[in-house]
Amino acid sequence: MTKLWHTAGPVLSILLVLALLWYGAAIALNAAWAKDKASRIDKTLSFSELVADTMSQEKPLLPAPHQVVKEIYETTVLKKITSKRSLVWHSWITLSATLLGFAFGTVLGVLLAVGIVYSRAMDMSVMPWVITSQTIPILAVAPMIIVVLNAVGVSGLLPKAFISMYLSFFPVVVGMVKGLRAPDQMQLDQMRTWSAPKATSFWKLRLPSSMPYLFASLKIGIAASLVGAIVGELPTGAVAGLGARLLAGSYYGQTIQIWSALICAAVLAASLVALIGMIERITLRRMGMVQ
Amino acid sequence: MSWIVTAVVFWLAMWTLNVRLAKGEQTRFVKILVPTLFGVTLLVLWESFVRGFSISPILLPPPSAIAARFVSSLPTLWEDFVQTFIKGALSGYVIGCSAAFLTAIAVDRSDFLKRGLLPIGNFVAALPIIGMAPILVMWFGFDWQSKSAVVVIMVFFPMLVNTVAGLSAKDAIQTDLMNTYGASYWQSLFKLGLPAAMPFIFNGLKICTTLALIGAIVAEFFGSPIRGMGFRISTEVGRLALDMVWAEITVAALAGSAFYGTMALIEKAVTFWHPSQRN
Amino acid sequence: MKNMIKGALTGALMFGAAAAQADDDVTLQLKWVTQAQFAGYYVALDKGFYEEEGLNVTIKPGGPDIAPAQVIAGGGADVVLDWMPSALASREKGLDLVNIAQPYKSSGMMLTCRKDAGIETPADFPDKTLGVWFFGNEYPFLSWMSKLGLKTDGSEGGVTVLKQGFNVDPLLQKQAACVSTMTYNEYWQVIDAGLTPEDLVVFKYEDEGVSTLEDGMYVLGSNLEDPAFRDKMVRFVRASMKGWKYAEQNTDEAADIVLENDASGAQTEKHQRRMMSEVAKLTAGSNGALDIADYERTVQSLLQAGSDPVITKVPEGAWTHEISDAALN
Numbered sequence: 090m091t092k093l094w095h096t097a098g099p100v101l102s103i104l105l106v107l108a109l110l111w112y113g114a115a116i117a118l119n120a121a122w123a124k125d126k127a128s129r130i131d132k133t134l135s136f137s138e139l140v141a142d143t144m145s146q147e148k149p150l151l152p153a154p155h156q157v158v159k160e161i162y163e164t165t166v167l168k169k170i171t172s173k174r175s176l177v178w179h180s181w182i183t184l185s186a187t188l189l190g191f192a193f194g195t196v197l198g199v200l201l202a203v204g205i206v207y208s209r210a211m212d213m214s215v216m217p218w219v220i221t222s223q224t225i226p227i228l229a230v231a232p233m234i235i236v237v238l239n240a241v242g243v244s245g246l247l248p249k250a251f252i253s254m255y256l257s258f259f260p261v262v263v264g265m266v267k268g269l270r271a272p273d274q275m276q277l278d279q280m281r282t283w284s285a286p287k288a289t290s291f292w293k294l295r296l297p298s299s300m301p302y303l304f305a306s307l308k309i310g311i312a313a314s315l316v317g318a319i320v321g322e323l324p325t326g327a328v329a330g331l332g333a334r335l336l337a338g339s340y341y342g343q344t345i346q347i348w349s350a351l352i353c354a355a356v357l358a359a360s361l362v363a364l365i366g367m368i369e370r371i372t373l374r375r376m377g378m379v380q
Numbered sequence: 381m382s383w384i385v386t387a388v389v390f391w392l393a394m395w396t397l398n399v400r401l402a403k404g405e406q407t408r409f410v411k412i413l414v415p416t417l418f419g420v421t422l423l424v425l426w427e428s429f430v431r432g433f434s435i436s437p438i439l440l441p442p443p444s445a446i447a448a449r450f451v452s453s454l455p456t457l458w459e460d461f462v463q464t465f466i467k468g469a470l471s472g473y474v475i476g477c478s479a480a481f482l483t484a485i486a487v488d489r490s491d492f493l494k495r496g497l498l499p500i501g502n503f504v505a506a507l508p509i510i511g512m513a514p515i516l517v518m519w520f521g522f523d524w525q526s527k528s529a530v531v532v533i534m535v536f537f538p539m540l541v542n543t544v545a546g547l548s549a550k551d552a553i554q555t556d557l558m559n560t561y562g563a564s565y566w567q568s569l570f571k572l573g574l575p576a577a578m579p580f581i582f583n584g585l586k587i588c589t590t591l592a593l594i595g596a597i598v599a600e601f602f603g604s605p606i607r608g609m610g611f612r613i614s615t616e617v618g619r620l621a622l623d624m625v626w627a628e629i630t631v632a633a634l635a636g637s638a639f640y641g642t643m644a645l646i647e648k649a650v651t652f653w654h655p656s657q658r659n
Numbered sequence: 660m661k662n663m664i665k666g667a668l669t670g671a672l673m674f675g676a677a678a679a680q681a682d683d684d685v686t687l688q689l690k691w692v693t694q695a696q697f698a699g700y701y702v703a704l705d706k707g708f709y710e711e712e713g714l715n716v717t718i719k720p721g722g723p724d725i726a727p728a729q730v731i732a733g734g735g736a737d738v739v740l741d742w743m744p745s746a747l748a749s750r751e752k753g754l755d756l757v758n759i760a761q762p763y764k765s766s767g768m769m770l771t772c773r774k775d776a777g778i779e780t781p782a783d784f785p786d787k788t789l790g791v792w793f794f795g796n797e798y799p800f801l802s803w804m805s806k807l808g809l810k811t812d813g814s815e816g817g818v819t820v821l822k823q824g825f826n827v828d829p830l831l832q833k834q835a836a837c838v839s840t841m842t843y844n845e846y847w848q849v850i851d852a853g854l855t856p857e858d859l860v861v862f863k864y865e866d867e868g869v870s871t872l873e874d875g876m877y878v879l880g881s882n883l884e885d886p887a888f889r890d891k892m893v894r895f896v897r898a899s900m901k902g903w904k905y906a907e908q909n910t911d912e913a914a915d916i917v918l919e920n921d922a923s924g925a926q927t928e929k930h931q932r933r934m935m936s937e938v939a940k941l942t943a944g945s946n947g948a949l950d951i952a953d954y955e956r957t958v959q960s961l962l963q964a965g966s967d968p969v970i971t972k973v974p975e976g977a978w979t980h981e982i983s984d985a986a987l988n
Contacts, residue, residue, distance in 0.1 A: 095495075098496075099493065099494075099496025100500060101496075102492075102496060103493075103496035103500060104500070126853050148852060208399075208402075210395075210399040210401075210402035212402075213398070213402050213411065214398050214414045214415050215415075218415060218418060218419060221633060221636075221637050223590050223636075224632065225632060226609075226632045226636075230625070230629060231724075233617055233729075236439070236729050236733055236735065239730065316510060319508050320508075323601075323722075323724075329922045335511050335514070336723070337692070339602065340692070340723075340826055342827070342831075342852065344515070344518075347511075347514065350511070351508075351511050351512065354507070354508050355503075358507055359503055436732055438728075438729055438732040438733075438754060439729070439732060439733050522834060601824075602824045603823060603824035603828075604821070605813075605821050605822065606821070606822060611793070611822055614724055615822070617729070618726050618793060618794030618796075619752070620726065620728055620729060620749050621752070
């Protein structure tokens, strides 16, 4: 019990403080509108009336936590998951693009890393451009990319996945290059004394020792992938997905809807990262790299 | 068709050249030449494919058209750069990173806070914070202040997590040594803690450069004055002036690379002792 | 490459003809998200009007960063809905957009201002902040300002322009004295937010004499040379206009059909029904054929837009009555 408190205690206390801050901020931010509304009907609000009003506005500047929780409950548990008003359905749309893009990004990242580790020319010519590629604001040009991909006949899930891929391959390349170079000279020499072919030393030495690096990058990659999918949905006509909910919420000033989509995305991101963490622990344990 | 053939031949020639250069002596000149040649190759491929397949400039303009537009609209590009990069991204970057740095130092003294904040910080760092952009525009208005706020939030947590991790990087023997010297808290922070944390801090600073620029640009999509890189990109797409859009993207890429490069240079100067900087 | 695609298309067309009566595919790109602004098309789809004409229609919703002109240039759609100023501007950029039908007779665009910001007439605009939509929608505003002789670069005596997001928040938060609204949409968001019509002053572009034509159907001129495409468009326009007229008669039902088709699940019944009844007022005056007088007025207003006119020369061949005549007679 004390051990549990040792880890969960600080987190819970800080979350509690955050929740209180949130409530405080909600009252402060929403008060102006409540007063504005009241003054137009020539009424002065008492403090308790003011607080009550700030907690229950239909389109508050900052919705109170319980309003968001209620909205999430209504749009996940109370709606059929096939309904277009269900957040579960929208999350699934976003998740599918995220996973597809993440898979592409990982494969591309690993391939590039292998190329970079084994070819000097590639290391020297490609690596600087991999870094430059990330300074292009892909998120800002996402709509254009989607239209251009449409023009060459790629539509639906793939354009979104492409943006996810673009964001997620970068951490994988960087991590994998580090990881594949992690074995030290002694270990590589050992392989050579056994006259192991390049392929063997890749499969038996380089790849296994890159695993911790790979998983660390995958955790960053999947989070980036989710961001990519959401941003890919923002401009594409608000068809469906969490990004579309954000956009539609912003368009109609439905702040509660924006926040619930944000929280949903947060939970999704956290679960994905946790899932990779779990796979990491199992894999590394079976490889005997951690106890 | 001739365009495509030229492109492929050019590509093969450059590739062979680069392989040769990479095998030869590694002078400083070669180290810069190789990636430059690769970049030039990409541009030539792009130009030839656009011309070879006669792709409409409304979909993808050739690099030559982009360069021409870039040169002819320098004043506009500069105005947008100041609005988005200097006012929005840079101010947010400085505020966000310093706030995260100070928070990290404050948190480092309390084990309780560290254990509480780190998991939450890690969680928030993985969130699609960019989704908060419309909300922040609502709160802070249209001008650069709201873009700056988006950047602050975007860079805060990655920076915090990295700095906290860095401050824990000193090992027990070194701390003990400091204690035997009878060093005060501040002395051991400045002489041991911070220097040991520098590689992590710079890792955070470098990650945040790209985040800052992206944050500032995307935030402009949700409302802005009539200047700024994000504003220009979104309006010029609507006007089908794709060459202008790509000119802005070029500015963003140049600014981003320069920003990142500056940080990397400072890092080199500050953490010259670290294994990753040697060789 | 182009020839290959063309070849494949002709092949597909011939195959289509051979397969006898197989429905022709038409893709329609909307200008904005699914809402009652586009009710006619959704009604035609839902009520089977397209099917009766032997068409298999796909409706693609738009969004804040979707340029219909770019979509059609990329081959992502056969027909796009666009506002005439932006369509004509694209035309000057070299994209051969042709108006084949104009279901919207009147303009629904207006500038909604707060009285407490000190605005009663356009003479009060100088030194105020005005919210404007960009992305091709700024042209009517720019030509109005140039008619008023007001600079839009934020200088003394001019107006400060801000790029409005997708909502009316700048007005509610008092960040702007006026924001752009449509009679059928954003205006009601202002009202829903708690402001009353008495708190507001509205300037309709229609009343200020600077209105330009809104949602029209545009296709690529090169496609119109193909008789099979022309035939397809005739049927498309006929069915769409049938959808529009049905929607005007049955506004509530039309709004419900739109809601059914809204994949984001964000629209509300109250808002869509009200939007539909407002939209019906704008489409009521049109049978689908472009009114030449309206077209001329739009062109004039765009040409006059001061030092930075939206279009620099009178466009030629930007519209045709061929399709709407065949469809409606």
